[in-house]
């Protein structure tokens with residue numbers, strides 16, 4: 001079976017056999033370490049570092065809104081230091097990973113699908129294979145690994161910034177002191193909150209990059225085909241994030 | 254030797270190849286001629302398994318390409334150079350990097366790589382363009398880089414997909430000379446073209462592809478003396494229906 005035909009389930013092959021064969025392919029591509037290691041650092045910078053500004057932007061506003069929202073909910077009902085708890089928990093466990101993931105699904109998923117889609121329709125993927133490279137080792141593995149490694153890093157940034165902006169909002173716009181905010185933050189903090197968020201975001205990175213690669217490599221036709229793959233990569237990436245988010249909540253909480 | 258045995262290939266409902274058989278003897282240039290859309294590029298792709306035939310088989314040096322595993326396929330692709338119809342250069346890489354990529358894969362050391370890059374650029378008369386990006390080149394220059402990328406690997410076979418279309422007459426003649434020189438160095442060439450001038454000067458053997466199979470095979474002289482009306486019509490470049498009158502031009506006023 002050629003790699004080019006491998007993206008469809010071939011007739012006569014059961015779903016399980018198909019998944020098995022694809023896993024085998026993935027394993028082989030991963031074992032081709034010499035091919036993908038030199039490309040990994042480049043992709044980590046492109047997919048990860050370059051995504052930091054958008055993640056920071058989202059985090060700042062999320063922190064502000066959460067802080068204001070929780071004070072609105074808690075006023076007259078619960079001690080105000082709970083603002084710190086709510087901001088911390090939700091940013092670390094849910095909004096940090098998911099909102100960052102969604103933003104990166106747009107940025108990273110689309111750019112991967114568009115790049116690989118263009119390479120596919122202009123026969124660059126074929127050209128790569130005639131030079132005896134494997135498309136999975138050379139194109140897919142470095143991107144998927146880079147996203148899996150870098151999404152948590154970007155998310156960690158976003159969480160720190162989000163909590164920080166929540167805190168600044170609380171002490172400036174709400175009648176809250178730093179001590180109170182920190183009290184709330186610490187009282188309910190568990191180490192699990194942090195790694196729960198980071199594990200989630202790693203899985204989001206994996207899914208987003210994989211969707212981008214698969215849609216990109218399955219592109220047919222010209223510019224219109226590239227447009228379609230890009231759109232569907234982003235949609236699939238966002239859907240995957242929401243499904244994984246629910247999955248981790250069920251499994252880990 | 255490359256042997257194409259009774260190849261059949263359809264895309265959806267349109268069947269492109271219907272039992273194509275052809276032998277490509279070693280040490281010669283074999284030229285496949287045939288109208289646009291007759292499946293010439295598809296035939297070349299079947300040889301290095303960028304596409305798979307629906308039926309029939311391709312044998313290179315006696316080995317069935319369809320039965321090769323991943324490593325055997327990589328070895329095969331190392332021995333068969335491929336010049337793409339639209340060059341298929343990696344557009345994020347410079348000219349030199351495009352040529353280097355295949356050499357790096359073969360594990361040559363840095364000085365050998367540099368030597369080969371320079372050598373092959375000299376052959377296609379593009380020395381000095383090493384650091385240009387494909388977007389900065391004309392169509393003909395890109396095509397020559399594509400040829401340089403294939404010959405840099407010193408393969409045993411080279412498949413040229415329309416190497417002279419889009420080139421000016423002088424550069425086209427240089428490419429013809431290049432293909433003859435490569436043949437004299439012992440490289441077997443399979444050239445696809447509808448440039449009859451090039452076909453006659455380069456081809457030791459010509460094969461006419463018509464409606465999915467090989468209509469006639471022979472030397473340039475044999476083809477020129479052919480009594481087959483289809484072959485005659487193609488090499489003389491006569492339109493299928495004779496246009497009797499030019500469309501009437503309406504005068505303005």
Ligand SMILES: Nc1ncnc2c1ncn2[C@@H]1O[C@H](COP(=O)(O)OP(=O)(O)OP(=O)(O)O)[C@@H](O)[C@H]1O
Pocket residue numbers: 264269287288289290291292293294295296338447
């Ligand atoms: N990947 C593909 N998917 C669907 N159809 C294809 C594919 N590749 C080729 N075809 C169809 O197969 C036919 C033959 O294509 P091919 O590119 O081999 O023609 P050609 O003989 O090389 O023509 P030209 O001289 O114009 O390059 C065309 O009708 C084309 O539409």
Ligand SMILES: [Mg+2]
Pocket residue numbers: 293294295338414
């Ligand atoms: Mg063609």
